Amino acid sequence: MVLMLLLLAGFWIVQTGLVAGLEFVEQKVQVVADLSDDITAARVQALVAQTSRMPEVATVTYVSREEALQRFRDARAAQGEEDLTPYLESNPLHASLEITLRDPGQFGQVLDRLRAEPNVLRVKDIQDLVQRVLTVTGVLRSAGLVVLVVVGLIVLFIIVNTIRLAVVARAEEIEIMRLVGASDAFIRWPFVFEGALVGLLGAALTLAILYGASGPLARFMFDFFRVLPFRVETIARDVSAIVLGTGVGLGVLGSW
Numbered sequence: 001m002v003l004m005l006l007l008l009a010g011f012w013i014v015q016t017g018l019v020a021g022l023e024f025v026e027q028k029v030q031v032v033a034d035l036s037d038d039i040t041a042a043r044v045q046a047l048v049a050q051t052s053r054m055p056e057v058a059t060v061t062y063v064s065r066e067e068a069l070q071r072f073r074d075a076r077a078a079q080g081e082e083d084l085t086p087y088l089e090s091n092p093l094h095a096s097l098e099i100t101l102r103d104p105g106q107f108g109q110v111l112d113r114l115r116a117e118p119n120v121l122r123v124k125d126i127q128d129l130v131q132r133v134l135t136v137t138g139v140l141r142s143a144g145l146v147v148l149v150v151v152g153l154i155v156l157f158i159i160v161n162t163i164r165l166a167v168v169a170r171a172e173e174i175e176i177m178r179l180v181g182a183s184d185a186f187i188r189w190p191f192v193f194e195g196a197l198v199g200l201l202g203a204a205l206t207l208a209i210l211y212g213a214s215g216p217l218a219r220f221m222f223d224f225f226r227v228l229p230f231r232v233e234t235i236a237r238d239v240s241a242i243v244l245g246t247g248v249g250l251g252v253l254g255s256w
Helices: 001-025 043-054 065-080 102-116 128-170 172-177 184-224 232-255
Strands: 030-035 057-063 097-101 120-123
Touching: 001 030, 001 057, 001 128, 001 184, 001 232, 030 232, 043 057, 043 097, 097 102, 097 232, 102 128, 128 172, 128 232, 172 184, 184 232
Parallel strands: none
Antiparallel strands: 030 097, 030 120, 057 097
């Protein structure tokens, strides 16, 4: 029971990191709209406010032409490339709006509405890329859930067979109980309680092992998944609930 619960908890932690990683990737999907050079500051503020009110939009960031040029210079410097912008007669980059979405699947609606704005020169169409990202993340999420279900079924299978061995070992006792008139429920319930007790003790031992390893594990996850949107405290709470619920629940179900 302890080994199976440790396996289940490990897969849950990996699944949580995977889902957080997928959410992080989806949050990077942005709509970038280049603005015309003659747009006024008042019109920029109005356009930012109007875009922010869209239900599909999470945040809107205005990037001026000077900021865009500085970003280009920083990117060239980070790559170790020579900065050629001083040789330009003027800034060739446009001001833009960088829009993050609540749901990347709503990219098309925001794209169409921005293209209808007269002060928007162009909107980068990455709809095919967005669709590929959503497809990959959906497949990985489904695969993670399938693995968790398979591990749960393996745990249940092992518990059922373990309890079956206990029943076979007590076949003579059960036969004597039947001969003296014991009902099925009277014979069955001690095994059910035994399964619940084994599950509870297994969960307690598993949580004790995880607690002992929580320090190094938390440091590893914080360092490895530093940029991902999840909290170690939330994982600890979820793992505790899953281990206790699975241990007792599968113990009772397997015994039954």
